[in-house]
Amino acid sequence: MSKLTHLDEDGAAHMVDVSGKLVTRRSATAEGRILMTAEGLAAITQGDLPKGDAIAAARIAGIMAAKKTGELIPLCHPLGLEAVSIEFHPEDDAIRVVATASLNGKTGVEMEALTAASVALLTLYDMGKALDEGMRIDGIRLIAKTGGKSGDWHARD
Amino acid sequence: MSKLTHLDEDGAAHMVDVSGKLVTRRSATAEGRILMTAEGLAAITQGDLPKGDAIAAARIAGIMAAKKTGELIPLCHPLGLEAVSIEFHPEDDAIRVVATASLNGKTGVEMEALTAASVALLTLYDMGKALDEGMRIDGIRLIAKTGGKSGDWHARD
């Protein structure tokens, strides 16, 4: 028998029945970073602060992707997201992206936050790829979630 | 003036005009890995070889996402992909995903390969998240591309 909740006892994929779960306030925050050269970083952030259409496009793409999560990830439930936001933090050789999604619902929004972060990072990659073919997207992970039966959770570091 | 090809001289985003580019055979290969516990890895791969609906679902999700690249990444051109394939390589503490896309067209397919790999990895995350909340997606990058004016390119390592 499978230990994966998304597979039944025969290993067949299904969209898990969440009808019996409680509606609670749920949120999730995910992060990831894109490593790039100093030149790429300067072009995208235009100096110290992230601004300009490069960051704006990545932000919009990430927010729109959060709404498409159920369309992209086969076994995710379609959800009525109530809030999505994405932050961009320039670092020495990278831009860190932090995405947060939330709703009142029967199932968590980890995949929505992770999808938003991933697509925002891919959009930055697309922006920078003519300058730097060696970019790398790293460390996409959940950093916190609240709500649901399992309660609050934070990544240890 | 912006160094980013996706922004015009005022920093405004646009879909770059590729009408004057040559139609050539173009392909791109991208990779990434998802790090997980031994328990998660065993559940997803069901032993030594990747099989079962977990891997199949991630493969299908990645292929379908390649076709949605122009819908997800704001400034990507809509493309008539001619081939997409995705491989899954179990490692000691991770599954490595390698996605390849190709076509005859006026613009490269790096973003299609990267998007396919990213969504396949997110689907594996979704499969495993009930077992392991500490998974991490790492090292999403282009490993090779062919075709186009800039010619062939391979990641150095």
Next chain:
Amino acid sequence: MSKLTHLDEDGAAHMVDVSGKLVTRRSATAEGRILMTAEGLAAITQGDLPKGDAIAAARIAGIMAAKKTGELIPLCHPLGLEAVSIEFHPEDDAIRVVATASLNGKTGVEMEALTAASVALLTLYDMGKALDEGMRIDGIRLIAKTGGKSGDWHARD
């Protein structure tokens, strides 16, 4: 600080958090018109009454677009629309389109009604454009909304 609710204090776009808002019955009605030559108008309406596949196609396109609002307008919440209808009123030199959407939810449906009207009008444009390249879409606006904290509202004229 921005006065726009869709931007935070730094001017960054986000999907506004509506989790604390009350679920109430909300509806919105929007209108717009497409101005065309007598020849175009006759072809589309086939006489006095709007009928035939031209109007039907525009109606279906508008209803389907209402369901896509959250996919088209970046910061709109995905909504579970409970009713959508679209009326077509032939005028002397135009067709007036009136779209109404409603639901029980935490946020208004103005954008759904406006998007439905806009796409219905664009579909009429597409129908008529081989006959008349000088058509114009005018006066897309909200004419009434009900529900929500701000209460009922009607356009003054």
Next chain:
Amino acid sequence: MSKLTHLDEDGAAHMVDVSGKLVTRRSATAEGRILMTAEGLAAITQGDLPKGDAIAAARIAGIMAAKKTGELIPLCHPLGLEAVSIEFHPEDDAIRVVATASLNGKTGVEMEALTAASVALLTLYDMGKALDEGMRIDGIRLIAKTGGKSGDWHARD
């Protein structure tokens, strides 16, 4: 006056207002089969049991299509599906597909179950079409539904 609930008294299509309907637990099960040659059947099912990526791809396609029902069928309401599953039963000269969808909501999920079954069958068709151009999809129908004002219903045979 039209007897069709999806058309108003003038025969114009609209998305029926369900705001006054009760939220109840609703489910629907639909089936259909694809008839094919022994060769096609053996290739897809790889022997006695349905396994391998052919069935897995059809299952994932069906589940994803259930979530797209409101996008495909013009007058369907967008729904927050809470569970979807699809079974594949090999028969002598066919594969029977059974799809079940459910939610707590104001409107039934018959179309979601029927759409899931139809797209799973079309995906099997696509898999087998290079081997067998004479396949046929037959008997797509509702076999049971529960919930809603009209109560439970089962197909007679």
Next chain:
Amino acid sequence: MSKLTHLDEDGAAHMVDVSGKLVTRRSATAEGRILMTAEGLAAITQGDLPKGDAIAAARIAGIMAAKKTGELIPLCHPLGLEAVSIEFHPEDDAIRVVATASLNGKTGVEMEALTAASVALLTLYDMGKALDEGMRIDGIRLIAKTGGKSGDWHARD
């Protein structure tokens, strides 16, 4: 080794490489029928001839679905369809739907014609389901295709 062109030698699904195929004029015609009671049939066709928004909605839904084939069927290539049309033929106890798609391209459009017919039939089902829960969709199949290496093909009956 798999006999299915959509699976590689390990049984893994992929989008088949069509880059080496010739661009030729290709078309495909598919049919299917929906069986319903006399009451349902009369309501949808409003007498002898199919007219009104029921048929128009099914026609538009089918045409739009043809364009979504690559999004619905996992291994289909995204195609630039050049023509789609759908006919509705009322029969004694059924409506027969015939869908034709065509393009100049490297791969056939069978799945586009079949998907258009299927979604048109599902839309008729949705229209009639309040009147008749016992409808059945039958006989979805390819009736002709032209173009490509395998040349023209017609169903035998």
Next chain:
Amino acid sequence: MSKLTHLDEDGAAHMVDVSGKLVTRRSATAEGRILMTAEGLAAITQGDLPKGDAIAAARIAGIMAAKKTGELIPLCHPLGLEAVSIEFHPEDDAIRVVATASLNGKTGVEMEALTAASVALLTLYDMGKALDEGMRIDGIRLIAKTGGKSGDWHARD
């Protein structure tokens, strides 16, 4: 017989067969404006020049909508757009939006330019609606097109 190219001799909608048309370079430019109060205008443009995420979001939404034209407008062909750009011109009491799309193809891109302008305008409406419920979108029209059998065309004023 219908004068509308999108309807056949029986008035039935179809996607017109463009297979016999020549591939030529085609472009289209469309415009429209959104009228708003001085307060709304100042908030969106943040002074003299359009900048900040409000304009960026509208620009991205418009570009993405151009790529969705074939999905929104029932009888439009799916097209491989090669360039899309959108300009925002603040006026005394309005923002004027100008959208341009182009490709080498068999059919014109008027609807793509008009859809891009319409969705950019709707996104500005969404941004401003909390400040000003009386906004109006006006004057959506084609201002120029090039390419195709009918040759170049410019609006007279």
